[in-house]
Amino acid sequence: MDAKEISKAVIKRLPRYYRYLGELMEENVERISSNDLSKKMRVTASQIRQDLNNFGGFGQQGYGYNVRYLYTEIGKILGVDSVHPMIILGAGNLGQALANYVDFEKRGFRLVGIFDVNPVLEGMAVRGIEIQMIHELPFFLRENQVDIAILTLPKNRAREMAQLLIDNGIKAIWNFAHIDLDTPDDVIVENVHLSESLMTLSYNLSQYRREHVNRAGEDGDGGNRL
Amino acid sequence: MDAKEISKAVIKRLPRYYRYLGELMEENVERISSNDLSKKMRVTASQIRQDLNNFGGFGQQGYGYNVRYLYTEIGKILGVDSVHPMIILGAGNLGQALANYVDFEKRGFRLVGIFDVNPVLEGMAVRGIEIQMIHELPFFLRENQVDIAILTLPKNRAREMAQLLIDNGIKAIWNFAHIDLDTPDDVIVENVHLSESLMTLSYNLSQYRREHVNRAGEDGDGGNRL
DNA sequence: TAGATTGTTAATCGATTAACAATC
DNA sequence: TAGATTGTTAATCGATTAACAATC
Numbered sequence: 067m068d069a070k071e072i073s074k075a076v077i078k079r080l081p082r083y084y085r086y087l088g089e090l091m092e093e094n095v096e097r098i099s100s101n102d103l104s105k106k107m108r109v110t111a112s113q114i115r116q117d118l119n120n121f122g123g124f125g126q127q128g129y130g131y132n133v134r135y136l137y138t139e140i141g142k143i144l145g146v147d148s149v150h151p152m153i154i155l156g157a158g159n160l161g162q163a164l165a166n167y168v169d170f171e172k173r174g175f176r177l178v179g180i181f182d183v184n185p186v187l188e189g190m191a192v193r194g195i196e197i198q199m200i201h202e203l204p205f206f207l208r209e210n211q212v213d214i215a216i217l218t219l220p221k222n223r224a225r226e227m228a229q230l231l232i233d234n235g236i237k238a239i240w241n242f243a244h245i246d247l248d249t250p251d252d253v254i255v256e257n258v259h260l261s262e263s264l265m266t267l268s269y270n271l272s273q274y275r276r277e278h279v280n281r282a283g284e285d286g287d288g289g290n291r292l
Numbered sequence: 293m294d295a296k297e298i299s300k301a302v303i304k305r306l307p308r309y310y311r312y313l314g315e316l317m318e319e320n321v322e323r324i325s326s327n328d329l330s331k332k333m334r335v336t337a338s339q340i341r342q343d344l345n346n347f348g349g350f351g352q353q354g355y356g357y358n359v360r361y362l363y364t365e366i367g368k369i370l371g372v373d374s375v376h377p378m379i380i381l382g383a384g385n386l387g388q389a390l391a392n393y394v395d396f397e398k399r400g401f402r403l404v405g406i407f408d409v410n411p412v413l414e415g416m417a418v419r420g421i422e423i424q425m426i427h428e429l430p431f432f433l434r435e436n437q438v439d440i441a442i443l444t445l446p447k448n449r450a451r452e453m454a455q456l457l458i459d460n461g462i463k464a465i466w467n468f469a470h471i472d473l474d475t476p477d478d479v480i481v482e483n484v485h486l487s488e489s490l491m492t493l494s495y496n497l498s499q500y501r502r503e504h505v506n507r508a509g510e511d512g513d514g515g516n517r518l
Numbered sequence: 519t520a521g522a523t524t525g526t527t528a529a530t531c532g533a534t535t536a537a538c539a540a541t542c
Numbered sequence: 543t544a545g546a547t548t549g550t551t552a553a554t555c556g557a558t559t560a561a562c563a564a565t566c
Contacts, residue, residue, distance in 0.1 A: 073533070077496070081487070085470065116533090116550085123548080125547075144495045158389075160389045163384075252500070256496070260390075262307035269371055270303070272370070274478070301557065301558095336559060352565090353566045355522080355523070357524090
């Protein structure tokens with residue numbers, strides 16, 4: 067059972083397979099070949115077969131993959147077959163937006179607590195869950211099993227609060243703060259750096275414009291509108 | 293000036309360099325060597341030098357890199373040295389959270405419009421910007437230059453609205469909907485698939501638990517709490 | 519000048535794609 | 543059985559790391 071190391075690239079692709087298989091299920095597609103799926107997803111069939119075979123032989127020669135079965139199996143691999151209690155730290159706009167995200171519940175991600183440092187928010191509720199003050203966190207974590215902490219605090223508070231989470235036994239952090247957390251080996255961090263994503267978009271847009279400067283009409287400004 | 297193709301991996305790393313250089317500037321650090329930066333960022337010095345040299349020789353032998361200069365140059369490469377007018381499509385929780393994100397303004401990402409399909413929201417304002425109905429979008433895009441459209445609609449509306457954006461000349465979409473948009477070559481899409489990010493976290497957590505099942509106490513349940 | 523550190527070439531490593539034998 | 547398609551090995555491609563000459 068010694069799992070051979072699965073590459074990060076493969077893991078990042080798994081949720082996308084899961085999404086496509088879910089869509090196929092909704093369309094009542096029963097089976098699909100790596101070739102047909104590759105056309106839908108715009109990846110190579112070879113990659114699909116390689117990726118899936120990291121986890122086991124889910125297909126059948128001459129038949130392809132059973133959609134429902136593969137969906138279920140990938141779900142298990144991703145751990146969405148069990149319930150993951152979550153808390154949110156930081157009840158600002160983003161924290162509240164995530165709290166209101168019903169889609170997560172469908173996958174077993176269940177919000178069980180919201181915390182903030184701002185006393186103005188104390189007692190307010192988001193989706194039926196009362197916002198608590200941070201000082202109540204250690205007690206809460208002793209009394210409730212929590213798998214995942216969502217960090218939606220401004221970066222000046224984030225590092226300190228991450229430490230508090232770790233000190234109280236949290237093993238997985240979904241980090242939206244614009245910092246890289248420095249955590250022990252047994253704590254898993256998944257970063258969502260929105261401003262970096264936006265800058266990547268900005269780079270690609272700027273690059274596209276740079277490349278097309280001298281083709282977009284010969285009126286002197288080269289098509290560069292700013 | 294024919295730019296040799298820069299790999300996607302390099303581009304994804306640029307905003308992170310930019311962030312670290314910004315922090316160094318705040319700490320009044322004047323110069324830094326690839327070696328010192330590599331320790332801070334936990335990447336190899338070799339990678340830093342390779343990455344930067346895709347865009348030009350920003351350093352100096354025996355000295356290192358001037359922080360302010362490098363920060364400015366990477367800013368230009370990323371296109372954050374100019375203003376990018378943006379609109380939001382979808383004034384739900386996430387759309388509003390992004391609208392309230394002051395940090396973006398600092399980098400030249402300026403919100404100029406918010407649109408939704410829900411008539412209940414008509415006339416409401418977010419951060420001083422009135423929510424408009426989608427049917428006003430084509431006129432708005434004719435009258436205003438808009439660089440980037442942020443798509444924060446549920447997936448059943450997203451595809452159709454993306455098409456509307458493209459038909460009206462939008463060239464860059466920051467997509468938060470859980471679908472892959474099918475766009476022409478001259479339209480740039482940057483995806484933020486939150487549920488996929490959360491599932492990656494869930495995979496890593498589950499994997500960690502699977503690996504440690506037989507070490508966490510010999511009481512039979514193997515330390516697996518669910 | 520001597521020391522430091524870049525820019526860049528070469529070596530290594532890892533990930534993707536191609537090919538095909540196995541098998542349903 | 544014949545056809546289809548997987549699972550898997552081998553080949554290719556690309557990205558990262560190491561090494562070092564150039565040079566400040």
